[in-house]
Amino acid sequence: MKTNYIKYVLVLSLVILFSCETDEGQTVATLNTLVMAEEFNVDGAPNSELWNFDMGNSINGWGNNELQYYTDRPENVVVENGVLIITAQQESFDNFQFTSARINTRDKFEFQFGRVEARIQLPVGVGMWPAFWMLGANWEPLEGDDDPTTVAWPAPGEIDIMEYRGFEPTIVHGSMHAPGFSGANALTKTFRIPNDRLDSGFHIYGIEWSPDAVNFYIDDVLYNQITRAQAEEIEGANWVFDDEDQEFFILLNLAVGGDFVQNPSSADIINSGALPQRMLVDYIRVYQ
Amino acid sequence: MENKVYKISKLIALLSLGLTVFLASCEREFSDDVEFATFPPNGDVFIDNFSPGLDFFPFVGDGADPQAFSVVNDMVFSGTSAMRFDVPNFGDGFVGAAFNTTANRDLSEFDALTFYAKASQGATINEIGFGVNAANGNRFQAAVSGLEISTRWEKYVIPIPDASRLIDETGLLFLSEGASFEGDEGGYIFWLDEVRFETLGTIGQPRPAIFSGQDLTEQAFTGSTLNVTGLTFTANLESGENQTVIAAPSYFNFESSNTDVAIVNELGEISVIGAGTTQITAILNGVLAEGSLEITSTGGLPFAPTPTVPEANVRSIFSDAYTNATASNFTPNFGGSTTETSIVSNNGDNILTYTNNNFTGIIFENTVDASSLGFLHVDVFVQDGTSSVDIQIRDIGPDQTLETDVNTGLPIGDDADFRFTLNGLTQGQWTSFDIPLSGDLVNQRDNLGALILVGGPNFILDNIYFFTN
Incomplete structure (x- = not known):
C-alpha cells in the first residue's frame, strides 16, 4: 500500500512539474537571481538603510481621502519575531482619529524589471486598505518638491502588487496606473481566493515585471496579466514601465478609510470594533 | 476489483x-x-430530498403547527424540490421543528451550515440552527437568532463554533419562527433549499464570548450555584459581515482561576464551594472568550436564627421551621421589574435570594387572616451594602384582588397596606425584624394577600411569618 502511495506522489509531482511549462499565449519572466531580500529578522524599527517613513496625512488624505495619520512610532510600525507589523490604531492624534504607517524604499532600493513578492497576512474590517505597491522613482510628492527631474502622478507609473478592501476578506486586487489609465480607470483585476481568507494566514503576493507585460500572482495562482499591447489600445496611454532607467521603489502601508474602500465614516470604522488591525509582512524578495 | x-x-x-x-x-x-x-462525514441535510435517515419533528408540545412544513417543487433555488414553511398569523401557532437523522453524522470536517432561503415578504426568522439532540441534551446546539431573509433567493451561512465537537450528531437543522406579537410578521411563506454542512474555508476571525462579552463581578456564598450566560460565537464571513451564533455551553472549556472557591462544569454551571475570589473565563477552540465573571465568596452563609415562637401562634409564609399557611408566588414578574428571585438551599435550609431588585412581591395564593396576630417576622441578610429594603404588607380586602394605582403604587379599592423600612442591616449578618401590623392594618388584616419588596442591595430573606406573642 505504501509503495503505491509513493508512486502516486511521484506521478503527481511529475504532472505538476510538467504543468509549469509556459503557456505559449503568455509572456513570462523566469527570474531566479535574488537581488534584494528583506526578511525582517532584526527586531525594532524597520532597517533605516532600506526604509523611509512617510508621515502625516499629506494632501487630501494622500490624494484618496484616507482618514489616518501616518507615524514612525512602534505603535504603528515595528519589526517583531521576524515579521514587520503595521498597526492601524484608533486614537486622537494631531486632529486625526486613526494612526497607521507607510514605509518606502525610495533612493535606498530602486530597480527595473524582475520578480517581486512579499509574504503578507492582511487585516480585516470596515475601512482597512492595506497595500504592497511600487511607484516610479521620479514620483513627485503631492506637496510638490524642488527637484526638476520629478513629475506628478500618474506620469511616473504605479504598480499595485496587492491591494485589498477589509470588507472583502477573500479578494485581492492587482492594478497598474500610468498616463491614460489611472485612478478609477486603472488596468486592474481582482481574484477571489477559493476556500480561504486573506486575513487568516500568510499569502504570497507577487508580480513578474518584464518590459512588455506584468503578471500578477497570489501563492501559486497567476490571476492577471497586464500587457503593453493592452494598455496601448487606450487613447493617450503611455507604457512608462520600460522607459530607459525608469526604476521603481517599493511601498508598504495600511490606510484607514478612503476612496478605494468606499469612504466609510470614522464612526462606522470605530463602531465596527475591528481596530486595532495589523498587516504582517514576513518578507519581501526581488529576483532578476 | x-x-x-x-x-x-x-x-x-x-x-x-x-x-x-x-x-x-x-x-x-x-x-x-x-x-x-467514525460516523459518515455526510453534510447533506436537504438538497432535493430528505438526506439519509432525516425526519421531521415539529415542536407540537410547544404549540407549533405540524402542518406548516411541506416539500414543494414549484419554488426551488436549484434541483427539483425545496422546503416550504407556512408561518401562521399571530395567535395561530408557529413554525417550529427539528430535522433529525437516525443516521448519525460526523460533521467535524465542516465549518458551517449553509442554505438558500427566500420569503414571500421580508421577514426575520426567530431562530435557525442545528444541534437539537434529545439524546445528548442539545449539548452542541448552535443557532442564529433573528436571521433576516429577503424576497429573493440568497445564501445564508451559520458558522459552526467548533466542529471538532460534532463527531456524533443527529440534529442537522432546527428552526422556530412565528408572529411573536400582534403586528409581527405572520401569514407568509418562506422556503429553504440546498441545506447542507459545508467546508467553506472562508470563515475567520473567531470571537467567542461569555456573559455577552462583559466582565462582571458577583457576590456569592458557599453552596450557591450560578450560571455562565450570554454564550455566543461570532465569526467573519466571506461577505465581510460578522455573524453571531448562540452557542451551547459544551462548545466552551470553562476555567476557574481558584478551584477552591468555585468550579464550573461543562454545562456552564458554577458551583461555589469555598471562600475567596475566583475569576471564571472560557476558551472556545483555542480562542479566549471575551467576558468573565469575578466571584467573591464570603464562605458559608450562616443560618438565620431559628424561630422560637410556638407553631400555634404562627401563620407562616416562608420558613423551614413552620408549615406554610398558604402557598405563594415568589416570582410575580410585575411589569418593569428587574428583580431576579430564587429559592436556594443553604445546606438544607431554604432561603430566598433577591438580585437587582427594584420592586417585586410575594403573592399569597390564599389570603391570611391575621386578625388575632400582631406582627410580621422576617430575617434579612446582606452581603454588600447596608442600605435599606422597603416592605409593604398588603391586605387585599374582601374582593380578594390586588388593586394598586399604577401611577402611585398605592392600594386602591378595598385594599389597605402598611409600609415599613428594613434598615440597620449589617453586612455578612442576619438581621431579624418583628414588624407590627400598624397603620391601616390595625383595622383591616383579615385578608392579607401580598408582601411588596422595593429597592435595596442584593439581599436574602428567610423565616417570613405572621405571629402573636
Missing part, C-alpha cells in the same frame, strides 16, 4: 485481531494500525 475487496476484508480481519489483542491486555496503547470507527 475482487482482489481489492479481498484485501480490504483481510485488513478488517487484521484490525479486528488488533482490537482483540487490545481487549485481552488492557494496559496496551492503541496500535497505529487501529482506526477508530
Whole structure:
C-alpha cells in the first residue's frame, strides 16, 4: 500500500512539474537571481538603510481621502519575531482619529524589471486598505518638491502588487496606473481566493515585471496579466514601465478609510470594533 | 476489483485481531494500525430530498403547527424540490421543528451550515440552527437568532463554533419562527433549499464570548450555584459581515482561576464551594472568550436564627421551621421589574435570594387572616451594602384582588397596606425584624394577600411569618 502511495506522489509531482511549462499565449519572466531580500529578522524599527517613513496625512488624505495619520512610532510600525507589523490604531492624534504607517524604499532600493513578492497576512474590517505597491522613482510628492527631474502622478507609473478592501476578506486586487489609465480607470483585476481568507494566514503576493507585460500572482495562482499591447489600445496611454532607467521603489502601508474602500465614516470604522488591525509582512524578495 | 475487496476484508480481519489483542491486555496503547470507527462525514441535510435517515419533528408540545412544513417543487433555488414553511398569523401557532437523522453524522470536517432561503415578504426568522439532540441534551446546539431573509433567493451561512465537537450528531437543522406579537410578521411563506454542512474555508476571525462579552463581578456564598450566560460565537464571513451564533455551553472549556472557591462544569454551571475570589473565563477552540465573571465568596452563609415562637401562634409564609399557611408566588414578574428571585438551599435550609431588585412581591395564593396576630417576622441578610429594603404588607380586602394605582403604587379599592423600612442591616449578618401590623392594618388584616419588596442591595430573606406573642 505504501509503495503505491509513493508512486502516486511521484506521478503527481511529475504532472505538476510538467504543468509549469509556459503557456505559449503568455509572456513570462523566469527570474531566479535574488537581488534584494528583506526578511525582517532584526527586531525594532524597520532597517533605516532600506526604509523611509512617510508621515502625516499629506494632501487630501494622500490624494484618496484616507482618514489616518501616518507615524514612525512602534505603535504603528515595528519589526517583531521576524515579521514587520503595521498597526492601524484608533486614537486622537494631531486632529486625526486613526494612526497607521507607510514605509518606502525610495533612493535606498530602486530597480527595473524582475520578480517581486512579499509574504503578507492582511487585516480585516470596515475601512482597512492595506497595500504592497511600487511607484516610479521620479514620483513627485503631492506637496510638490524642488527637484526638476520629478513629475506628478500618474506620469511616473504605479504598480499595485496587492491591494485589498477589509470588507472583502477573500479578494485581492492587482492594478497598474500610468498616463491614460489611472485612478478609477486603472488596468486592474481582482481574484477571489477559493476556500480561504486573506486575513487568516500568510499569502504570497507577487508580480513578474518584464518590459512588455506584468503578471500578477497570489501563492501559486497567476490571476492577471497586464500587457503593453493592452494598455496601448487606450487613447493617450503611455507604457512608462520600460522607459530607459525608469526604476521603481517599493511601498508598504495600511490606510484607514478612503476612496478605494468606499469612504466609510470614522464612526462606522470605530463602531465596527475591528481596530486595532495589523498587516504582517514576513518578507519581501526581488529576483532578476 | 475482487482482489481489492479481498484485501480490504483481510485488513478488517487484521484490525479486528488488533482490537482483540487490545481487549485481552488492557494496559496496551492503541496500535497505529487501529482506526477508530467514525460516523459518515455526510453534510447533506436537504438538497432535493430528505438526506439519509432525516425526519421531521415539529415542536407540537410547544404549540407549533405540524402542518406548516411541506416539500414543494414549484419554488426551488436549484434541483427539483425545496422546503416550504407556512408561518401562521399571530395567535395561530408557529413554525417550529427539528430535522433529525437516525443516521448519525460526523460533521467535524465542516465549518458551517449553509442554505438558500427566500420569503414571500421580508421577514426575520426567530431562530435557525442545528444541534437539537434529545439524546445528548442539545449539548452542541448552535443557532442564529433573528436571521433576516429577503424576497429573493440568497445564501445564508451559520458558522459552526467548533466542529471538532460534532463527531456524533443527529440534529442537522432546527428552526422556530412565528408572529411573536400582534403586528409581527405572520401569514407568509418562506422556503429553504440546498441545506447542507459545508467546508467553506472562508470563515475567520473567531470571537467567542461569555456573559455577552462583559466582565462582571458577583457576590456569592458557599453552596450557591450560578450560571455562565450570554454564550455566543461570532465569526467573519466571506461577505465581510460578522455573524453571531448562540452557542451551547459544551462548545466552551470553562476555567476557574481558584478551584477552591468555585468550579464550573461543562454545562456552564458554577458551583461555589469555598471562600475567596475566583475569576471564571472560557476558551472556545483555542480562542479566549471575551467576558468573565469575578466571584467573591464570603464562605458559608450562616443560618438565620431559628424561630422560637410556638407553631400555634404562627401563620407562616416562608420558613423551614413552620408549615406554610398558604402557598405563594415568589416570582410575580410585575411589569418593569428587574428583580431576579430564587429559592436556594443553604445546606438544607431554604432561603430566598433577591438580585437587582427594584420592586417585586410575594403573592399569597390564599389570603391570611391575621386578625388575632400582631406582627410580621422576617430575617434579612446582606452581603454588600447596608442600605435599606422597603416592605409593604398588603391586605387585599374582601374582593380578594390586588388593586394598586399604577401611577402611585398605592392600594386602591378595598385594599389597605402598611409600609415599613428594613434598615440597620449589617453586612455578612442576619438581621431579624418583628414588624407590627400598624397603620391601616390595625383595622383591616383579615385578608392579607401580598408582601411588596422595593429597592435595596442584593439581599436574602428567610423565616417570613405572621405571629402573636
